[in-house]
Every structure is written in C-alpha cells, then in structure tokens.
Amino acid sequence: MRITDIYELKESKTFILSPSQQKKINLKLDKLCIPKTLLTGTIKYRDIPIGNATIQILNSNCKPLYCTQSNKYGIYSFKNILAPGKYQLMATKDRFLTSPIKKVKIYPDTIKRLDFNLYKNPITRKVLLYGTIYNNYNNKCISNAKITVRPKDNPSKIIATTRSNKSGQYLIYNIPHSDFIITVSHPKYKQKTICRHLKNISKINFKLNKIRESCKFNFNLIIRAYDDEIVFYEIKSKFRKR
Incomplete structure (x- = not known):
C-alpha cells in the first residue's frame, strides 16, 4: 500500500554560511x-x-x-x-x-x-496432469511408456492417453476434476495402476519394476549300455519371463 x-x-528562509561558521x-x-x-x-x-x-x-x-x-x-x-x-x-x-x-x-x-x-478462469476448470516415469531399480527415466486415464466410475472408458518422452516425462491436460484410474504400461516393465482424485494441477511420478528374464533348464538323461557303460545326456533350455 x-x-x-x-x-x-x-x-526555511534563505541564509548564508561562511567557512567554519555554524548556524x-x-x-x-x-x-x-x-x-x-x-x-x-x-x-x-x-x-x-x-x-x-x-x-x-x-x-x-x-x-x-x-x-x-x-x-x-x-x-x-x-x-x-x-x-x-x-x-x-x-x-x-x-x-x-x-x-x-x-x-x-x-x-x-x-x-x-x-x-x-469475479469469474473463474476456464483454463483452471480442467486438470493438468504431469510427471515422470522412472525405473525403480536405478531411477533412470523410461521413455515410450503408455499412460492411460480412466474414470473410476466407468473403468472401461478411456478419458486420455499419452506416452512418455525421451526424458520419461508425460503431460495430459484438459480433463475434468474427478476420481480417475491411471495406468502406466511398458513392454519391458510391470504394469502399474493407481486411483487418484485429480484437481487443478496434479503431479504424479511413477516407478516401474522391470520384467526380468530367467532361464529354466530341463535335463533329460539317456543312459545306454555298451561294452563299457557310457552315459549320454542332453540339456534342453527354455526361457521365460517373470
């Protein structure tokens, strides 16, 4: 103010001061x-x-x-x-x-x-959702992850969808204030789903766990007898994701 x-x-009135004079x-x-x-x-x-x-x-x-x-x-x-x-x-x-x-x-x-x-700004009547997708193991950013937003009261309906950029960042805007189910998926990571009430500007980061590949071995033993006993075996391997 x-x-x-x-x-x-x-x-004040005009006055004159001489050197070393006080007034x-x-x-x-x-x-x-x-x-x-x-x-x-x-x-x-x-x-x-x-x-x-x-x-x-x-x-x-x-x-x-x-x-x-x-x-x-x-x-x-x-x-x-x-x-x-x-x-x-x-x-x-x-x-x-x-x-x-x-x-x-x-x-x-x-x-x-x-x-x-006063009247509300129409831009703020909608929700702006943003955040970053990380690898839970090393905190590296995950690109090309798919983010899907669905209404809690109608999970079969998709409100918005996008993908994270090279820096793992995503942005979704112009969605209404409500309760939503947010799903993040990637071919190499386990899917993650949360339920949140979104209002105004909301920042939500996600950490995904990578799908590890393991090897399962099946041993088939074949035993054959000749003049001297000889044992033959072969190994069959099978990869699976877990």
Missing part, C-alpha cells in the same frame, strides 16, 4: 488536512465471498497507486487514504479472471461502495 505523508515540510535553522512541519473518505465493497463469485482477493486503485494512466486484500468475508476497504478525486479500480485473484476496470469518484466525508464479481 502506498504511504501518504501526514505532514508538509515548509522551506541553527529550525524547520516547521504543518499537519496536512486529510479528508475523511471511505471506499469499500465486496468481492464475490456467484454470491460466494472471495477472501484474499487483491484490489488495486489506479490513476487515470492506469498506474497503481494503492492496493489491499479482501478479508474472509470478501470485504475490502480504503479508509482515510484516498483524497477526493477520480480513480479506477480492478480486482484480481488466482484462478479467476481479472475484473474489468471500474471508475469511481471519491467525495470528502462520504462512504463510497463498489462491488466486484
């Missing part, structure tokens, strides 16, 4: 006559008060002069701060559209009321 002087400094000069301060003014109002969204909204007062060139914030009841006020004259006001709040600029004229000893209605 801008600081306003309540005293006015008066100039005492008294200065006089006159208290300014600050008019009693009050500008107040409420900030609402569909008749719901908005707290911590910022209200700015601008001059005729749209240069900020004063600012304050609304309380938990959506009420703001500028008491004995504004000199009589013409001003412009606007209200702002995170995730809301900035209000149109409103003009107001302040009179001395008069209460002026100016209310604002």
